[in-house]
Amino acid sequence: DWEIRPDIAGVRLAEIKRMLKIYMKNDDRTFEIQMDELHQEFFRELKKRFPNLSVYDLRLCAFLKIGLSSKEMADILHVLPSSINVSRSRLRKKMGLEQDDDLYAFLNNLD
Secondary structure (H helix, E strand, O other), rough: OOOOOHHHHHHHHHHHHHHHHHHOOOOOOHHHHHHHHHHHHHHHHHHHHOOOOOOHHHHHHHHHHHHOHHHHHHHHHOOOHHHHHHHHHHHHHHHHOOOOOOOOHHHHHHO
């Protein structure tokens, strides 16, 4: 067992946020390509099982998969946390999940 030190975790989170902000400034296709490189199997499975997901939905799934909170996602996307909560609710609906289903757990358990 190993533990992530809080100071290192903070640096990693800051780096992830910085990278995501760069991707957000690029067009949607560039973001999708970059994230696809990081999580090829994840996106392949997601697109296969849920072909109706938009690029924004896929982006939200990526943020959720890496464990960002609604507030962190809102900071990156420059929206209110309540907007992220609405997006999460819509994403659950598109995926056929119940409102109380844990998206993080669901996305991290995709086969």
